[in-house]
Amino acid sequence: MTHLDDTSTATTSSTPGADAERLPSFATTGTRATRFLGIATLVAMGWLVLFGLVLSPADVNQGESVRFFYIHAPTIWVAYNSFVVTAFSSGAYLFTKKHSLGWDRLAGASAEIGVVFVALTLLTGALWGRLTWGIFWQWDARLTTTALLFATYIGYLAVRRLGGSHHQRAKRSAVLGLLSVLLIPLVHWSVLIWRSLHQEATVLDVDGDADIDGIMLFSILVGVVAFSLFYVWFVLHRTRMLAMEDLIEERGLDAALDARRAEGVKAVEGIEASRADETPVGDGGPS
């Protein structure tokens, strides 16, 4: 990102003539690609509703509550991927020579959408649990580790908002992003490590064979596509937003520094002027 040495903005400039050419005509974070992605996401979400609520049949054991599965499983898979992207971007920021803040913004944007998806997983899981187990929440291994994952990434987002320079923010959140991703295997295999109420993996199981009816599997895949498209759409917009926020913050800091420098120069000039006004002893007096 270019560092601005001009601290004026389009809205606060005192030189409208000069800034007229710099006024933004492209006042959006969207492009043709993101608009296409947005439309594709809407279509996929429509398909998800159609297959999830209408076309897929009720399950022999779970009945109608199986319909939660088409949201519940895709949201947690996309959340896992979001956190893996956060970890990868964090590593890229820390271990590349350039230490580009673009990696940091990608990590932050990806974690944000991941947290939302984990929240949706917990919500749909609780509703499913109420129908199937008769209870919204149980301190079961899978549920507890998922709640821990959620709390960890809320913490990650809180750490990103601590003070300091952009690179300080990037460094400390990158370390946390790399550590937090280690929770994902624990969450995924918690049903195998501990005795759990939660069912074992149906699609992503150990033998790689999906034990599920064709149309149900297709409905899950529609969910994965829909939420993945939304993930990409969101991350593209959000990274652009973060870049602009950083730029505005830099400008604000530069403006504040310039103001302080100007105050300092004025103060020094004032002191020098007052010294010059004072009549030095021995000068100009009667000899």
Next chain:
Amino acid sequence: MILALFEDAGFILTGYIVTFLAVGALAWRVIRSGRNLAKQIPDDEKYWT
């Protein structure tokens, strides 16, 4: 039987509605905030333009 079906439907619809409302709200917030920020930045500072 019918009551049970209604209860199931209520929970399932709640799950779907909350999910899509959350996704929609997030999308709306990103677009709106993005537009507000983009108004303050000249085009040549936006790497995507």
